[in-house]
Amino acid sequence: MAMPETTVTQESLPTSVDLAEEYRTSGVAEILEELDRDLVGLKPVKRRIRETAALLLVERARRAMGLSHEPPSLHMSFTGNPGTGKTTVALRMANLLHRLGYIRKGHLVSVTRDDLVGQYIGHTAPKTKEILKKAMGGVLFIDEAYYLYRPDNERDYGQEAIEILLQVMENNRDDLVVILAGYSDRMDRFFESNPGFRSRIAHHIDFPDYANEELLSIAETMLERQGYHLDAEATDVMTDYIARRRSQPHFANARSIRNALDRARLRQANRLFEEAKGPVNAEQLSTIIGRDIAASRVFAMKPPTPSEPRQETA
């Protein structure tokens, strides 16, 4: 007796995929629009994220149609100075990868060397594994990743953490994305000494410093989100503040702006208390005036003396 024919499920696979439709329904369009709207500047970064999203959508379509596919390696490095938006973008990236089904949960676990490396023998492996367990299904963001590697100390426990990370990055790449972040030059040196990391990281995204006008827009965006605004004079003072702050120690791009605005709000609140003779209205409660910023120590500091005579450019 002839055996009944078994039907192969190949028939149920779609024969075409509407990428534009996928782009909308997957929620990717929404995330990219939010990214554009919420973050000032960062053009090259946004472009790279859009490219990654396109790659993942195509990959997903290939999988749906039964075409040969290999999950792309999504480990990344984010290089740039402090406060250039690396953590913020990593959060958005985690969300994007989750929407596209590449990671199960889409959360971000942000760590530094101390969270991974122990002080005593036998402490590092359990510490690193605990963090990896927490990060599974999401993104592990390792800030200042180069501190994991200390070439001056042969028996540094960082090496143990590196080995575990490398193994997990290879074996669990369909459920964990690792982002290494830090200053560009140090990261370059780190990759030179750690070819294992270099070969596992396919996407390098550089975060440039913000221009002064971008920092002013960032200030305005941050205030708007908190329901505040600068008056005309405060806008001028803030412009001056940004130019001065940039050349002073510990400048950290958008983070310095956030801190400056926190202090400006504090001064505004105190000013309102000191000056108020009667009830204050919504406009007064929401306006930062020139004095609220001009009282900053930044204006009291002398401009740095250049160590060398400045070269005049033509």
Ligand SMILES: Nc1ncnc2c1ncn2[C@@H]1O[C@H](COP(=O)(O)OP(=O)(O)OP(=O)(O)O)[C@@H](O)[C@H]1O
């Ligand atoms: N392009 C931007 N537009 C608006 N806000 C921004 C932008 N970039 C950064 N910020 C804000 O600046 C602050 C610092 O950013 P973030 O923590 O992402 O920087 P980072 O590069 O990770 O710096 P660090 O390494 O010092 O943590 C955050 O509050 C973030 O929301």
